[in-house]
Amino acid sequence: MISILCVEDESDVRSLIVEELSEAGFATYEASNGREGLEMMVSKWPDIVVCDITMPEMDGTQLLAEIQVNYPELAATPFIFLTAMADKETMLQGLSSGADDYLVKPVDFDILLAKIEGCIKKLENAKKTGRAF
Amino acid sequence: METVKDRSVPYLSDVSLDRSGSNAHLRSDHLAHLRAALDWDTAGVTIFDSSGVLEYVNSAFTSIYSLRDARTLNFQRAEQIESLLAAAFDRRADARRCVMPSHSGLPNGEQSFVKLSNGTSIQVLHRPLPTGGWLSRHIATVKGAKKVASIRELISLQTLIDQVPDYLWVKDTFSRFVVANLALAMDHGFGKADDLLGLTDFDLHAHDVASKFRSVEQEILASGRPMIDREERVVDVSGQEKWLSSSKMPLRNAASEVVGLIGVARDITHRKRAEALGQRAFELEEASKQLHEALERERHVNALQRQFVSMASHEFRTPLAIIDGSAQRLTRRKEELDPDFVAGKVQQIRNAVGRMVTLMESFLAFGRLDSGKISFTPKICSLQEILIDSCARHQELSQHHRISVKIEAIPKEIIADQYALEQIFTNLLSNAVKYSPGSPEIEIYAWSDASCIHVSVRDYGIGIDEEDLPKMFERYYRARTSSGIAGTGIGLNLVKQLVELHGGQVAVRSKRGEGSAFTVSLPLGTHINSQAFSDGQLTKRNPNP
Numbered sequence: 001m002i003s004i005l006c007v008e009d010e011s012d013v014r015s016l017i018v019e020e021l022s023e024a025g026f027a028t029y030e031a032s033n034g035r036e037g038l039e040m041m042v043s044k045w046p047d048i049v050v051c052d053i054t055m056p057e058m059d060g061t062q063l064l065a066e067i068q069v070n071y072p073e074l075a076a077t078p079f080i081f082l083t084a085m086a087d088k089e090t091m092l093q094g095l096s097s098g099a100d101d102y103l104v105k106p107v108d109f110d111i112l113l114a115k116i117e118g119c120i121k122k123l124e125n126a127k128k129t130g131r132a133f
Numbered sequence: 134m135e136t137v138k139d140r141s142v143p144y145l146s147d148v149s150l151d152r153s154g155s156n157a158h159l160r161s162d163h164l165a166h167l168r169a170a171l172d173w174d175t176a177g178v179t180i181f182d183s184s185g186v187l188e189y190v191n192s193a194f195t196s197i198y199s200l201r202d203a204r205t206l207n208f209q210r211a212e213q214i215e216s217l218l219a220a221a222f223d224r225r226a227d228a229r230r231c232v233m234p235s236h237s238g239l240p241n242g243e244q245s246f247v248k249l250s251n252g253t254s255i256q257v258l259h260r261p262l263p264t265g266g267w268l269s270r271h272i273a274t275v276k277g278a279k280k281v282a283s284i285r286e287l288i289s290l291q292t293l294i295d296q297v298p299d300y301l302w303v304k305d306t307f308s309r310f311v312v313a314n315l316a317l318a319m320d321h322g323f324g325k326a327d328d329l330l331g332l333t334d335f336d337l338h339a340h341d342v343a344s345k346f347r348s349v350e351q352e353i354l355a356s357g358r359p360m361i362d363r364e365e366r367v368v369d370v371s372g373q374e375k376w377l378s379s380s381k382m383p384l385r386n387a388a389s390e391v392v393g394l395i396g397v398a399r400d401i402t403h404r405k406r407a408e409a410l411g412q413r414a415f416e417l418e419e420a421s422k423q424l425h426e427a428l429e430r431e432r433h434v435n436a437l438q439r440q441f442v443s444m445a446s447h448e449f450r451t452p453l454a455i456i457d458g459s460a461q462r463l464t465r466r467k468e469e470l471d472p473d474f475v476a477g478k479v480q481q482i483r484n485a486v487g488r489m490v491t492l493m494e495s496f497l498a499f500g501r502l503d504s505g506k507i508s509f510t511p512k513i514c515s516l517q518e519i520l521i522d523s524c525a526r527h528q529e530l531s532q533h534h535r536i537s538v539k540i541e542a543i544p545k546e547i548i549a550d551q552y553a554l555e556q557i558f559t560n561l562l563s564n565a566v567k568y569s570p571g572s573p574e575i576e577i578y579a580w581s582d583a584s585c586i587h588v589s590v591r592d593y594g595i596g597i598d599e600e601d602l603p604k605m606f607e608r609y610y611r612a613r614t615s616s617g618i619a620g621t622g623i624g625l626n627l628v629k630q631l632v633e634l635h636g637g638q639v640a641v642r643s644k645r646g647e648g649s650a651f652t653v654s655l656p657l658g659t660h661i662n663s664q665a666f667s668d669g670q671l672t673k674r675n676p677n678p
Contacts, residue, residue: 009570010451012481016458023465033570034617054447056570056595059617084450084619087443105450106457109465 003027005046007037034058078119183265234259437609452485569594593648
């Protein structure tokens with residue numbers, strides 16, 4: 001089963017996403033800030049990460065940067081930002097730091113699921129060809 | 134070094150008259166005359182008494198040997214004078230020969246020639262005195278003295294003053310020119326200095342300028358006091374503005390009566406222009422500096438506003454995401470909705486709506502404060518109730534925190550704007566919750582003293598750096614520790630403004646990593662019936678954190 005890590009400090013938002021993802025048939029992990037998210041990634045090796053940006057302790061871009069720099073084995077994990085930061089500056093920063101997608105809240109869950117499906121296809125192709133995603 | 138104090142030099146003691154004082158009535162006059170005669174002499178004169186102490190020295194002596202102050206010589210011994218003079222000579226022996234005779238008692242005295250280090254030759258004559266002392270004359274021969282004398286014969290006063298580029302003139306008591314130099318004449322449209330004689334300033338300057346000069350000169354003539362270095366603006370014959378630095382002094386005759394006026398003026402137009410230019414350049418530089426600062430401030434405010442706008446958008450999008458997410462979840466399950474699921478989603482929606490309403494009210498209040506359109510309507514209300522209600526509302530929203538309230542004796546009723554107070558404590562409480570993830574304790578404490586009611590809101594969260602503390606209540610300012618926690622930077626500014634509307638103050642104490650305490654102090658003038666205190670202590674703690 002494909003596993004997805006949801007990193008989100010707003011518990012209501014997190015519970016809704018997790019509920020939606022589980023109902024769509026994914027295994028889910030939860031983290032309420034970047035630091036917890038990093039621990040989860042290291043310990044659980046989720047297939048895909050859906051991550052907020054504005055969070056206490058360690059924010060989403062810091063988490064992604066940490067992965068890119070210090071955890072090369074996790075760096076290829078598909079990473080989707082799901083954030084309420086709708087300004088272009090933050091969006092460009094998020095995408096250029098290595099995120100595979102950038103979704104702005106409120107998000108249509110169908111779109112979120114479609115993005116995730118897309119990531120899964122690429123993961124499977126990569127597995128077949130032995131190439132990193 | 135031995136000196137006799139409080140005796141002025143040149144001092145002439147009795148060298149020629151009877152020391153017994155029988156001629157005392159003549160003595161002072163004689164001495165004065167003798168002294169005048171010797172001081173007039175261009176040769177240096179010294180008189181030593183029999184014990185070798187200097188009794189008299191004239192001014193020519195000090196100038197020949199370049200001694201700065203004759204007083205230092207007073208009543209010194211010959212040896213001491215010799216060492217004072219030594220500096221002027223290449224050889225010490227010359228200094229000695231110059232001060233005292235080598236053989237005392239030679240009836241015709243002795244003559245020697247010495248040469249100063251600066252090349253001046255001096256003829257020195259020592260002659261013994263009947264009292265046992267000796268009189269010396271020092272005659273300096275200046276090289277080229279003859280030439281100087283011949284030049285002096287050549288030049289007249291007029292040619293001399295005509296060479297001077299400054300204006301020079303003498304006026305009589307009627308302010309008519311009696312002496313003038315060429316520079317003054319030329320610059321006022323005359324061919325030679327004599328053309329000015331008999332004229333007045335009214336022939337040279339415009340009426341108002343001339344009247345001004347006239348009144349100044351009349352003042353000098355009347356008071357006898359000079360005017361030194363006054364800057365004056367004039368307009369010359371070609372209509373050009375000119376600045377002069379003038380000095381005007383009374384001219385006195387032998388009887389010391391003021392008989393006219395001596396004037397000197399220098400053209401300082403260039404300097405004034407340079408000054409004016411410098412001033413202008415300075416002003417321009419200042420203006421440009423101010424402009425830069427304003428621009429910098431503007432940029433800063435713009436950056437803060439951009440940040441504010443994106444954070445405001447974020448703040449609205451988060452509850453919207455909850456509402457929208459809940460609605461989407463309800464749609465997904467529409468075929469098989471169970472009441473608990475619906476209730477849960479509805480609760481989430483309502484919480485999010487509540488959050489948006491609070492947010493919107495903050496923005497509106499902020500906007501109204503900004504435009505001066507805030508409605509401030511103080512009425513009788515209960516601070517205690519407001520605190521308890523606010524805490525209860527926040528407790529409901531923040532299940533991970535424990536909010537405790539402790540209220541000591543405070544006035545039961547106060548006159549305040551209830552809506553404003555609610556906003557103040559809502560803001561402080563939501564900050565306390567927001568900036569203390571993982572530190573559940575939040576304490577509200579209210580008490581009063583002689584002048585104020587105080588309410589503090591304390592958390593044990595991330596805290597604030599010391600250098601951020603002074604700026605915490607500035608609009609849009611957010612502490613460095615807030616990074617990663619959503620916020621617009623208007624809440625505390627709003628709190629401060631609302632507290633100030635009540636004549637109160639808000640203060641913050643904090644330390645990074647140890648939490649923050651915000652204390653609102655409202656002056657007791659806002660309460661009524663101060664006797665009616667609430668019933669002692671009241672502590673409320675949410676039973677199920």
